[in-house]
Amino acid sequence: MLRHAAKAFGAVQALVDGSIELYPGEAHALVGENGAGKSTLVKILAGVYQPDAGNLEVDGQEVTLHGPAAARAAGLAVIYQEPALFPDLSVAENMFIGRQPLASGRRIDRRAMRAEAAAIFGRLGVQLDPARIARGLSIADQQVVEIGKAISLEARVIVMDEPTAALSAAEVDRLFDVVRTLRTAGAAVLFISHRLEEIFAICQRVTVMRDGRQVLTQPLDGLTAGDLVRAMVGRDLAERPAGAPGAAGETLLNVERLTREGVFTDISFTVRAGEIVTLAGLVGSGRSEVARAVFGIDRYDAGSVTLRGNALRRGSPTEAMAAGVGFVPEDRRQQGLVMDMSVQQNVALASMHRLSHAGLIRAAAERTLAADWAIRLKIKYGRLTDPVSMLSGGNQQKVVLAKWLARKPTLLIVDEPTRGIDIATKAEVHHLLAQLARDGVGILMISSELPEVLRVSDRILVMREGRLAAEYSRADASEEDIMSAATGQLGG
Amino acid sequence: MAPDVDLAAVPPGPGPSGLEALRARAPWAFRWEAGLALIVVIIGIIGTAASPEFLTSNNLFNLGLSNGEIAIMALPMTLIIISGEIDLSVSSTLGMASCLLGFLWARGWPMIAIFVVIALVGLAAGALNGLLVTRVGLPSLAVTIGTLTLYAGVAEILLGPNTVSNFPAAYTNLGVNAVPGTGGAITYSTLIFAVLAVIFGVVLHATPVGRSIFAMGASPEAALYAGIRVKRIKTLLFMVSGLVCSFAGVLYTFRLSTAVANNGVGLELDVVAIVLVGGISIFGGQGSIPGVVLGVLAFAGIQNALLLTNFNQEASGVVAGGLLLLSVFGRNAASYASRLRARVPALRRRTEGPAAGQAAAGSQP
Amino acid sequence: MTPTLLRREPPETPAEASSRRLTERVFRIRETGIVVVLALFVAVTAGVQHRFLSDSNIQFVLVNTTIYALLALGETMVVISRNVDLSVGSVLGMSAYLSANLFGEHPGIPIPLVFLVGLGIGAGWGIVNGLVVAGGRVPSLVVTLASLYIIRGVDILIVGGGMVTANTLPGGFTGIPKATVAGIPDLAIAVAVVIAAGAYYLRSYRSGRELYAIGSNPEAARLAGIPIGKRVLFAFAVSGAIAGVAGVLWAAQYGTVDSTAGTSYELTVITAVVVGGVAIFGGSGSVVGAALGALLLSTINSALYVLGISDFWIQAIFGFMLLLAITIDRIISVKLTEALRLRSNHGGT
Amino acid sequence: SSSSSSSSSSAPPASSASASSSGGLKTGLKIFVIPKNLGNSYFTTADSVKSGGALAALQALGEIGAETSGTTDTPSSQLPVIQADISKGAKALIISATDPTALCPTLEAAMKKGIVVVTYDSDAPTCRSLFINQASSQAIGDIEVDLLAKQLHDTGEIAIVSASADDTNQNAWIGYMKQELTKYPNMKLVSTVYGNDDTATSTQVTQGLLEQYPNLKGIISPTTVGIAAAAAVLDTPKYRGKVALTGLATPDEMKKYVADGTVVSFALWDPANLGYLAAYAAVELASGKITGAAGQTFTAGKLGSFTVGPDNTVLLGPPYVFNSSNINNFNF
Numbered sequence A: 001m002l003r004h005a006a007k008a009f010g011a012v013q014a015l016v017d018g019s020i021e022l023y024p025g026e027a028h029a030l031v032g033e034n035g036a037g038k039s040t041l042v043k044i045l046a047g048v049y050q051p052d053a054g055n056l057e058v059d060g061q062e063v064t065l066h067g068p069a070a071a072r073a074a075g076l077a078v079i080y081q082e083p084a085l086f087p088d089l090s091v092a093e094n095m096f097i098g099r100q101p102l103a104s105g106r107r108i109d110r111r112a113m114r115a116e117a118a119a120i121f122g123r124l125g126v127q128l129d130p131a132r133i134a135r136g137l138s139i140a141d142q143q144v145v146e147i148g149k150a151i152s153l154e155a156r157v158i159v160m161d162e163p164t165a166a167l168s169a170a171e172v173d174r175l176f177d178v179v180r181t182l183r184t185a186g187a188a189v190l191f192i193s194h195r196l197e198e199i200f201a202i203c204q205r206v207t208v209m210r211d212g213r214q215v216l217t218q219p220l221d222g223l224t225a226g227d228l229v230r231a232m233v234g235r236d237l238a239e240r241p242a243g244a245p246g247a248a249g250e251t252l253l254n255v256e257r258l259t260r261e262g263v264f265t266d267i268s269f270t271v272r273a274g275e276i277v278t279l280a281g282l283v284g285s286g287r288s289e290v291a292r293a294v295f296g297i298d299r300y301d302a303g304s305v306t307l308r309g310n311a312l313r314r315g316s317p318t319e320a321m322a323a324g325v326g327f328v329p330e331d332r333r334q335q336g337l338v339m340d341m342s343v344q345q346n347v348a349l350a351s352m353h354r355l356s357h358a359g360l361i362r363a364a365a366e367r368t369l370a371a372d373w374a375i376r377l378k379i380k381y382g383r384l385t386d387p388v389s390m391l392s393g394g395n396q397q398k399v400v401l402a403k404w405l406a407r408k409p410t411l412l413i414v415d416e417p418t419r420g421i422d423i424a425t426k427a428e429v430h431h432l433l434a435q436l437a438r439d440g441v442g443i444l445m446i447s448s449e450l451p452e453v454l455r456v457s458d459r460i461l462v463m464r465e466g467r468l469a470a471e472y473s474r475a476d477a478s479e480e481d482i483m484s485a486a487t488g489q490l491g492g
Numbered sequence B: 001m002a003p004d005v006d007l008a009a010v011p012p013g014p015g016p017s018g019l020e021a022l023r024a025r026a027p028w029a030f031r032w033e034a035g036l037a038l039i040v041v042i043i044g045i046i047g048t049a050a051s052p053e054f055l056t057s058n059n060l061f062n063l064g065l066s067n068g069e070i071a072i073m074a075l076p077m078t079l080i081i082i083s084g085e086i087d088l089s090v091s092s093t094l095g096m097a098s099c100l101l102g103f104l105w106a107r108g109w110p111m112i113a114i115f116v117v118i119a120l121v122g123l124a125a126g127a128l129n130g131l132l133v134t135r136v137g138l139p140s141l142a143v144t145i146g147t148l149t150l151y152a153g154v155a156e157i158l159l160g161p162n163t164v165s166n167f168p169a170a171y172t173n174l175g176v177n178a179v180p181g182t183g184g185a186i187t188y189s190t191l192i193f194a195v196l197a198v199i200f201g202v203v204l205h206a207t208p209v210g211r212s213i214f215a216m217g218a219s220p221e222a223a224l225y226a227g228i229r230v231k232r233i234k235t236l237l238f239m240v241s242g243l244v245c246s247f248a249g250v251l252y253t254f255r256l257s258t259a260v261a262n263n264g265v266g267l268e269l270d271v272v273a274i275v276l277v278g279g280i281s282i283f284g285g286q287g288s289i290p291g292v293v294l295g296v297l298a299f300a301g302i303q304n305a306l307l308l309t310n311f312n313q314e315a316s317g318v319v320a321g322g323l324l325l326l327s328v329f330g331r332n333a334a335s336y337a338s339r340l341r342a343r344v345p346a347l348r349r350r351t352e353g354p355a356a357g358q359a360a361a362g363s364q365p
Numbered sequence C: 001m002t003p004t005l006l007r008r009e010p011p012e013t014p015a016e017a018s019s020r021r022l023t024e025r026v027f028r029i030r031e032t033g034i035v036v037v038l039a040l041f042v043a044v045t046a047g048v049q050h051r052f053l054s055d056s057n058i059q060f061v062l063v064n065t066t067i068y069a070l071l072a073l074g075e076t077m078v079v080i081s082r083n084v085d086l087s088v089g090s091v092l093g094m095s096a097y098l099s100a101n102l103f104g105e106h107p108g109i110p111i112p113l114v115f116l117v118g119l120g121i122g123a124g125w126g127i128v129n130g131l132v133v134a135g136g137r138v139p140s141l142v143v144t145l146a147s148l149y150i151i152r153g154v155d156i157l158i159v160g161g162g163m164v165t166a167n168t169l170p171g172g173f174t175g176i177p178k179a180t181v182a183g184i185p186d187l188a189i190a191v192a193v194v195i196a197a198g199a200y201y202l203r204s205y206r207s208g209r210e211l212y213a214i215g216s217n218p219e220a221a222r223l224a225g226i227p228i229g230k231r232v233l234f235a236f237a238v239s240g241a242i243a244g245v246a247g248v249l250w251a252a253q254y255g256t257v258d259s260t261a262g263t264s265y266e267l268t269v270i271t272a273v274v275v276g277g278v279a280i281f282g283g284s285g286s287v288v289g290a291a292l293g294a295l296l297l298s299t300i301n302s303a304l305y306v307l308g309i310s311d312f313w314i315q316a317i318f319g320f321m322l323l324l325a326i327t328i329d330r331i332i333s334v335k336l337t338e339a340l341r342l343r344s345n346h347g348g349t
Numbered sequence D: 001s002s003s004s005s006s007s008s009s010s011a012p013p014a015s016s017a018s019a020s021s022s023g024g025l026k027t028g029l030k031i032f033v034i035p036k037n038l039g040n041s042y043f044t045t046a047d048s049v050k051s052g053g054a055l056a057a058l059q060a061l062g063e064i065g066a067e068t069s070g071t072t073d074t075p076s077s078q079l080p081v082i083q084a085d086i087s088k089g090a091k092a093l094i095i096s097a098t099d100p101t102a103l104c105p106t107l108e109a110a111m112k113k114g115i116v117v118v119t120y121d122s123d124a125p126t127c128r129s130l131f132i133n134q135a136s137s138q139a140i141g142d143i144e145v146d147l148l149a150k151q152l153h154d155t156g157e158i159a160i161v162s163a164s165a166d167d168t169n170q171n172a173w174i175g176y177m178k179q180e181l182t183k184y185p186n187m188k189l190v191s192t193v194y195g196n197d198d199t200a201t202s203t204q205v206t207q208g209l210l211e212q213y214p215n216l217k218g219i220i221s222p223t224t225v226g227i228a229a230a231a232a233v234l235d236t237p238k239y240r241g242k243v244a245l246t247g248l249a250t251p252d253e254m255k256k257y258v259a260d261g262t263v264v265s266f267a268l269w270d271p272a273n274l275g276y277l278a279a280y281a282a283v284e285l286a287s288g289k290i291t292g293a294a295g296q297t298f299t300a301g302k303l304g305s306f307t308v309g310p311d312n313t314v315l316l317g318p319p320y321v322f323n324s325s326n327i328n329n330f331n332f
């Protein structure tokens, strides 16, 4: 258990008074808005950060964790919010690095290592090749590997910082089975998520944090989602209507028989002005690849992409942007943000030319732009000139959104736009998307979270193994339909 | 739970918070450039103390003369390193241009025509680097080590054993005479460096292209997703480098009024060293032109001061290396200071902090 | 902490086995890339000038390779950990002079002892590099660029204009590079063994794998609790030590040593490493590849001389060959990742 | 004078005790000795006090001497040093020119300031008062060919391992070698290769020669680095005595190879004497005792008296031939 831990980063007081108690055999939920201090608390438990104050006890013994290794030795396993794999090592080695099973003479026993990895993936019900190198794994696959690693540690305390953020329903269910078995095996699980339904699904007790403080800890039964949200936000959250489907206008985007060898095949769909079209499907179904191809990041082998009737050159994001396309990618740390750059520079990154006069960037204009969007999206930051890496996961995601909204795109592609975004903000984002649609922007969304899909989409396209499996309008879509289409149990 | 309360009650130390305040008010004081400026001043003082000759216009002239080309080549190198690449072929590009100049002049070409050819060849040399890096996807370190040899080889082919030195005085004087009205202190190469420095500075720090260069250096993928033409800009940077270096080759040739195959051999590491002393991060994404200008001053100043004192010339390498180390540590000292606040309460975790974390940061080429 | 429970799980699935075959092929092919280039090159050269394959020339090439191959071994360990050691040339130079000088100072000093001294000098500098890099949170390229200057400077200060001449060296010492069994230089065999050992260590021992992990993603390595500082320090120490030994061999091979020994070797070694398919930004590559890279370089070199190419063309051709070699190697590896991507998506996640 | 100097150039360098400072020479003059580059053993021998070179002579004459230069033998590394020396108030410069055209503007400026410029080892004809020539290029070219011819009984393929292709000295000597070779119709120069005075490169070019010309009978290497590398390559039963080697080398470098028969004989002058003579000439000039005009004579301490020849050149003497019989009398 952790008591009264405090942690500050420079000016930012990330954690004021975070306390949490975990008991064997329980799944304990930790919730809070973006920037509430959850990950910071996690990193303290993991020995990554040393608390400025407060103490940590394991089995009643006070311990000081000098580093991740120490935490691991103390029986804590952590799944970090942002997967951190070794791209050049095999999946199996990623899981067992530093503790590979040994054969005679302290040599590494590769076979045993792969067998163990395979076994764990078996338990998780995923088909991931332990011998494949990690480079090129999708976020989801990366998350799976992280989970596998944590399980393989057979730790007594397992901390999961938003493990489901990148996963879709099927994988989530698997994960929950695993959590349950872990619990019955007597381990304690600390589970962080912004999806409250998940919390209620597997957790017994909950701790709510607000602005770096523990504001509530009690058993879940008897609590409602509303109670939690109130505790998190500190006020009642007016349930915003996602907004009625705007009158869809002219066809903006027209994707014809798009194909990329081995990733996706024969994808055709359109997005009209003022319409929100969602690509649903299991993780790894190739949705991001389609989006990347449309935006010009990846090349495609066949097919065509036209915007307002004029074809987009393949493999040229610059051209797509010029034509008015915006793209919020799924991996904010690698693709969405330049981590070393300041919040303000990141917001301005896609609008530099608009912000410059006579070829020179106008600093003032840049600042106002950033400040303006920071307010509109309620971004939590220290100074606009701080590196964006200082922001919490959710706030980072908002910065990415701001970067693209600042361009006033005619077509906005958003890949997992609310990944790791807290419930209040998520509502805002949904509202924002709806508003954009109403203003005539066409939106292509990728989401692995069915409630979200059903909530905001006008039309839903389901992908399976790189192909379009089904299409629904919001009216006649249900979670069941989508899941079955995505997994292939579609009757005919 | 008394101890807990006590612990929780520990207020942040006043010292660090004061430091924070200062940092907030005067961030520049924490930049490496500030420290470097200080070093330059110190070098100036020591130099003058060591030899009355140091600050004479005559000596400044010599100083500018012997460092002009290196300084000029450092500018494109700065942009390239910030963009996350490196160009080791600068010296052999200089040599190749020098030999081309001699080769064509010996065949009676008019100077203007020669300049045009040299410019084109320089651009082509840079383009080759750029294309191999951006299109084939080879690491620039490897590519430019290769072209370092290749271009030096071309120089050899051009002149072989010959030395060309009958260049018209009108040109060679540029190397010997000072810019009029500067009290004989400023060489033409110094002047050119100053002008280029301003241009490069503006481009890097005030234009979208410059911002893009920082972005692609810090995170190529994010830059791509922001619609920045990473490959194109990088290729252009290498071409600019080729152009500037071949221009430096012309200056070099006229200064020594000699075109010979081994001109400029081995300068590449000096150029890189200067850029690094100037506070450019070798990982890309960080640095400034003013820093590099200061780096040039520090580097040239020290070398020259050593020459004037009867210091054993053989050890100049030791001093240059020392300066280089000082630059990296100095840069960190600045950030140590700013991180002081985070470190103070954590002194007890000596074991973790430095070793692990810092190696993580340090362990990239 | 290894979960022994799980050991008794069903053995690998067919899919997995096949995939492993593929990934292993990846590694093998990385080297085959160079082997192919090498073979082609030798074939062509020998076709033009059959004496290129004469015993004596093979010996020449192998012996010329040994020093670079050794240095490449150390450099590879450093580069894999996402660092670089530019000081090897200077270290070699200093070790060459100081160790060879011992024969003059203490006539009759046992040769193995001299090698130990060289190794000690090298390891010393390597540890200094490592400590500064790992402990000082400073990029290795800058540090070792600095130590390149500094060590060479110190060397020049020590040596001055002096030099060690062959007459002070015992015949047993200068004989080392010349001894052969069945036409193969003993030295080449010894070096091959050392490299094999290095390769095995990096492939099959935890600390070896951790070097790859560090180079592949330092931040993740830290989270995984890998002792980054220790490992990086070790890599630099090994690189230095090897450079020290290489220095002694240098003295043995050339007999005359002054303060310029090993000048600008660093670039050649890094070239060998890169040509050998080691990723310059760490995480992947093999020692064997690097050694083959070194072999390729000195083969190209020797071929150009044996073919009697005009001296003025040699450098250009050499540079061209370099670019060609890394380009070919790159193309091969790209093809492989493509294959990998397609495969992984048939396997599907 | 030539006889006296030749005999003395063979004498092992005496300690500077014997130096008799001939009357009327100024003392306390600031004089800089500037070899092509530092850390080069040939020049260290020529300059240092220990070996009785230039600095020894300057010391004996009561001048303030110092050796300065860059670390690579390129004009761009030598030039700043010269400029600095001028700034430091030199009265005379004793310099081995890396590249006459590059250095001349600066050296001329120095002479205008009244600074004496004496070149040694490598000349800068248009911008110096005197050149101290170690030996006439003709003599060097001839003797190396003759030495090799004697070993090969005037027949066989031979090759040259030179330093860098743009080295004026090397090219001059090679020119005279080719001239001399016309005397030996059965000796065929099959190739000239360049080791750039780098040991590893010189080794490889030598190996290349051996493979390329299986009938190669002899190698001339008119550069100390080159000949040492070549000797190390030939020092195996396979080549010893079958491929002859000669050239320019310091005795110490060759002792081992002369002892085991890889090398029979080679030539050189005493670098120390070269520096010693240059120093005396510089002081004579700086003291206004001579102007450097042809025909003037002066005494250079233990080396006896010398006469300025045509082109304001002073000749140290003919190159000296080392072989098993005399090599052990020398250590430099």
Ligand SMILES: Nc1ncnc2c1ncn2[C@@H]1O[C@H](COP(=O)(O)OP(=O)(O)OP(=O)(O)O)[C@@H](O)[C@H]1O
Residues within 6 Å of the ligand: A009, A010, A012, A013, A014, A015, A032, A033, A034, A035, A036, A037, A038, A039, A040, A041, A081, A380, A381, A389, A390, A391, A392, A393, A394, A395, A420, A421, A422
């Ligand atoms: N390395 C850091 N440097 C500076 N500030 C930081 C750092 N890490 C986190 N912070 C700040 O601390 C606060 C808490 O961050 P934390 O990541 O713990 O939030 P969180 O609860 O995990 O949010 P999310 O749900 O979005 O992940 C945020 O305001 C963030 O800006």
Ligand SMILES: Nc1ncnc2c1ncn2[C@@H]1O[C@H](COP(=O)(O)OP(=O)(O)OP(=O)(O)O)[C@@H](O)[C@H]1O
Residues within 6 Å of the ligand: A135, A136, A137, A138, A139, A140, A141, A166, A263, A281, A282, A283, A284, A285, A286, A287, A288, A289, A330, A446, A448, C341, C344, C345, C348, C349
């Ligand atoms: N950069 C890459 N290189 C190689 N393969 C990749 C890469 N990115 C993704 N893949 C593979 O392509 C397939 C589809 O990718 P991805 O998982 O992004 O699709 P998705 O439906 O968008 O999933 P997500 O829900 O993560 O967005 C997956 O099998 C993944 O492993």
Ligand SMILES: [Mg+2]
Residues within 6 Å of the ligand: A038, A039, A040, A081, A161, A392, A393, A394
């Ligand atoms: Mg978080």
Ligand SMILES: [Mg+2]
Residues within 6 Å of the ligand: A138, A287, A288, A289, A330, A415
């Ligand atoms: Mg995706």
